[in-house]
Amino acid sequence: xxxxxxxxxxxxxxxxxxxxxxxxxxxxxxxxxxxxxxxxxxxxxxxxxxxxxxxxxxxxxxxxxxxxxxxxxxxxxxxxxxxxxxxxxxxxxxxxxxxxxxxxxxxxxxxxxxxxxxxxxxxxxxxxxxxxxxxxxxxxxxxxxxxxxxxxxxxxxxxxxxxxxxxxxxxxxxxxxxxxxxxxxxxxxxxxxxxxxxxxxxxxxxxxxxxxxxxxxxxxxxxxxxxxxxxxxxxxxxxxxxxxxxxxxxxxxxxxxxxxxxxxxxxxxxxxxxxxxxxxxxxxxxxxxxxxxxxxxxxxxxxxxxxxxxxxxxxxxxxxxxxxxxxxxxxxxxxxxxxxxxxxxxxxxxxxxxxxxxxxxxxxxxxxxxxxxxxxxx
Amino acid sequence: xxxxxxxxxxxxxxxxxxxxxxxxxxxxxxxxxxxxxxxxxxxxxxxxxxxxxxxxxxxxxxxxxxxxxxxxxxxxxxxxxxxxxxxxxxxxxxxxxxxxxxxxxxxxxxxxxxxxxxxxxxxxxxxxxxxxxxxxxxxxxxxxxxxxxxxxxxxxxxxxxxxxxxxxxxxxxxxxxxxxxxxxxxxxxxxxxxxxxxxxxxxxxxxxxxxxxxxxxxxxxxxxxxxxxxxxxxxxxxxxxxxxxxxxxxxxxxxxxxxxxxxxxxxxxxxxxxxxxxxxxxxxxxxxxxxxxxxxxxxxxxxxxxxxxxxxxxxxxxxxxxxxxxxxxxxxxxxxxxxxxxxxxxxxxxxxxxxxxxxxxxxxxxxxxxxxxxxxx
Numbered sequence: 001x002x003x004x005x006x007x008x009x010x011x012x013x014x015x016x017x018x019x020x021x022x023x024x025x026x027x028x029x030x031x032x033x034x035x036x037x038x039x040x041x042x043x044x045x046x047x048x049x050x051x052x053x054x055x056x057x058x059x060x061x062x063x064x065x066x067x068x069x070x071x072x073x074x075x076x077x078x079x080x081x082x083x084x085x086x087x088x089x090x091x092x093x094x095x096x097x098x099x100x101x102x103x104x105x106x107x108x109x110x111x112x113x114x115x116x117x118x119x120x121x122x123x124x125x126x127x128x129x130x131x132x133x134x135x136x137x138x139x140x141x142x143x144x145x146x147x148x149x150x151x152x153x154x155x156x157x158x159x160x161x162x163x164x165x166x167x168x169x170x171x172x173x174x175x176x177x178x179x180x181x182x183x184x185x186x187x188x189x190x191x192x193x194x195x196x197x198x199x200x201x202x203x204x205x206x207x208x209x210x211x212x213x214x215x216x217x218x219x220x221x222x223x224x225x226x227x228x229x230x231x232x233x234x235x236x237x238x239x240x241x242x243x244x245x246x247x248x249x250x251x252x253x254x255x256x257x258x259x260x261x262x263x264x265x266x267x268x269x270x271x272x273x274x275x276x277x278x279x280x281x282x283x284x285x286x287x288x289x290x291x292x293x294x295x296x297x298x299x300x301x302x303x304x305x306x307x308x309x310x311x312x313x314x315x316x317x318x319x320x321x322x323x324x325x326x327x328x329x330x331x332x333x334x335x336x337x338x339x340x341x342x343x344x345x346x347x348x349x350x351x352x353x354x355x356x357x358x359x360x361x362x363x364x365x366x367x368x369x370x371x372x373x374x375x376x377x378x
Numbered sequence: 379x380x381x382x383x384x385x386x387x388x389x390x391x392x393x394x395x396x397x398x399x400x401x402x403x404x405x406x407x408x409x410x411x412x413x414x415x416x417x418x419x420x421x422x423x424x425x426x427x428x429x430x431x432x433x434x435x436x437x438x439x440x441x442x443x444x445x446x447x448x449x450x451x452x453x454x455x456x457x458x459x460x461x462x463x464x465x466x467x468x469x470x471x472x473x474x475x476x477x478x479x480x481x482x483x484x485x486x487x488x489x490x491x492x493x494x495x496x497x498x499x500x501x502x503x504x505x506x507x508x509x510x511x512x513x514x515x516x517x518x519x520x521x522x523x524x525x526x527x528x529x530x531x532x533x534x535x536x537x538x539x540x541x542x543x544x545x546x547x548x549x550x551x552x553x554x555x556x557x558x559x560x561x562x563x564x565x566x567x568x569x570x571x572x573x574x575x576x577x578x579x580x581x582x583x584x585x586x587x588x589x590x591x592x593x594x595x596x597x598x599x600x601x602x603x604x605x606x607x608x609x610x611x612x613x614x615x616x617x618x619x620x621x622x623x624x625x626x627x628x629x630x631x632x633x634x635x636x637x638x639x640x641x642x643x644x645x646x647x648x649x650x651x652x653x654x655x656x657x658x659x660x661x662x663x664x665x666x667x668x669x670x671x672x673x674x675x676x677x678x679x680x681x682x683x684x685x686x687x688x689x690x691x692x693x694x695x696x697x698x699x700x701x702x703x704x705x706x707x708x709x710x711x712x713x714x715x716x717x718x719x720x721x722x723x724x725x726x727x728x729x730x731x732x733x734x735x736x737x738x739x740x741x742x743x744x745x746x747x748x749x750x751x752x753x754x755x
Binding site: 085114308 | 411412465609611710
């Protein structure tokens with residue numbers, strides 16, 4: 001079955017009682033047992049809820065995992081993965097990773113003795129050099145946030161397999177429609193489902209899927225033991241969003257490509273980061289491992305004073321955190337998503353006071369460009 | 379303000395834009411920012427969501443704390459509270475602690491360098507003996523699950539305060555209507571709001587309330603960093619449930635006493651654990667620290683076969699895990715809530731294989747008692 005068909009049919013006709021095409025919302029905490037020692041398969045919604053189960057199966061099917069897990073946020077999903085490890089273990093992470101991932105490693109798990117190193121995910125040699133005897137996992141984002149660097153998933157997965165460590169890919173930016181890391185050898189895929197998968201800026205949720213069944217059991221254990229689960233209403237909205245994933249991603253991709261080309265020619269824009277541009281250093285790897293470039297781009301304006309101007313003048317594009325929704329959003333990573341990152345690292349990476357990140361929505365691209373044009377004008 | 383009035387009128391600011399009396403469900407992930415220089419109240423729903431915020435304010439007001447936090451489940455609230463500590467810290471918890479908390483302490487704790495000692499919290503000497511220089515917190519459940527043992531919370535909290543040990547009280551069984559631990563010196567209160575607070579078997583939710591701004595900062599940081607937050611729909615349903623907390627509790631605890639008395643008089647029942655019974659060891663103690671005895675009881679039928687027969691034959695209560703709902707729920711702790719505890723440890727605690735736990739709902743109490751008696755055969 002083709003992906004586009006699969007994605008439309010997630011959760012269709014899952015209710016044997018009524019035949020309802022849409023999955024019922026089981027707003028329910030506990031389940032009656034037929035008799036002592038017997039179970040319908042559902043005992044308590046933290047452990048397993050029928051609505052959540054459907055969306056969990058969907059992400060596993062779409063990514064090619066053996067089981068899926070839905071969480072109350074992308075960070076709750078990442079937490080459940082980090083909790084696979086223990087004090088004294090070491091994790092290697094993309095240096096321009098999402099600020100929330102950096103925060104949880106740096107502010108929470110560091111005090112429990114989990115060590116982390118940050119590397120340029122687009123440089124295989126640097127990753128290999130960072131591996132220590134205590135290294136247990138590589139947590140990779142590609143394209144990265146906000147600099148859109150591309151990491152070679154297959155090459156890194158090969159390295160991880162050789163060294164006996166887990167390769168985790170945060171696939172939030174591309175979604176399984178464009179990129180399926182498990183097929184390229186990764187062990188675990190994590191999503192902030194709040195972004196493209198749900199796609200409407202209306203749900204906060206996270207998803208995890210993995211290939212190995214033992215690994216899945218361990219993630220399931222963490223989900224149940226620490227309880228950062230996704231509620232049934234939010235699970236249903238996520239499922240509903242997923243049905244239009246293919247259509248939305250195509251449009252995001254098309255609009256972002258057009259906007260990136262337009263921005264690249266703008267006199268007040270000094271640099272555009274988008275893997276679909278010919279001059280992007282990761283373009284070849286991107287072609288090899290993904291079927292699109294996604295809807296995210298970042299750009300630098302010539303003068304930092306232009307940043308507040310653009311943010312206050314945009315009308316159609318909303319100035320808000322988050323990304324991946326049908327509506328276009330603009331973010332100032334330096335002060336928002338990456339505020340928790342040390343200044344030294346931000347400046348080395350290029351997350352400067354001139355950088356803006358644009359999540360290109362599915363509006364008419366001419367309107368998006370017109371809005372950018374008027375916002376950049378003095 | 380009387381608790382019943384507080385329950386309906388605190389923290390529920392009427393929506394300015396429309397005048398709606400019920401808090402709107404903000405099914406939204408992100409918020410438009412007016413000015414890059416200004417930190418707006420709401421930016422991203424994981425950090426702050428207006429619907430969740432309303433619930434957090436309400437629970438803080440009801441418990442008398444400085445701030446409230448809503449989580450995706452009771453155990454997410456417990457995890458977040460435990461994660462404010464660090465590597466090398468030591469916690470003390472009750473021997474008969476809820477199975478989910480036990481699982482975190484025994485399975486996750488050691489992985490992250492948090493050690494623990496389980497004690498009988500009804501015995502002050504036991505608690506004292508467990509303290510080490512690394513002890514940072516004491517987790518308490520009173521009345522306990524499923525044996526309804528009562529710990530002297532005011533005394534323990536005062537003792538802990540002198541030693542700089544943080545007290546964390548799981549107030550799920552009592553709710554702030556019947557017991558407000560922060561008023562007698564506890565530092566943190568946690569709830570599985572799935573139970574009496576939401577009260578309808580329809581939401582999985584957790585809450586935490588802190589006594590100081592510093593603890594609020596620490597829990598808030600974990601809530602935002604780890605992101606095990608409560609969604610807006612579930613936050614709204616929890617608030618909806620809270621509005622009837624007092625009337626539900628009043629009715630259910632009256633029924634619980636009636637059923638406890640009825641079961642005590644039945645020759646097939648070896649023991650009834652309900653602190654509302656004058657003969658219960660914790661009866662007087664609970665009187666002094668709470669405004670009621672709650673709606674959970676357990677009873678031992680002395681024979682595994684009879685216990686199983688009851689589970690098979692009851693018609694009114696749901697045979698299920700969980701508690702604190704409008705529907706009565708009958709559960710089998712050895713196989714359900716306390717299954718994560720090894721059998722030997724379990725029987726040592728008095729959680730036998732012939733013990734049943736009843737969470738009394740809103741059905742007619744006579745119907746419930748008769749149903750259990752007929753189920754014994």
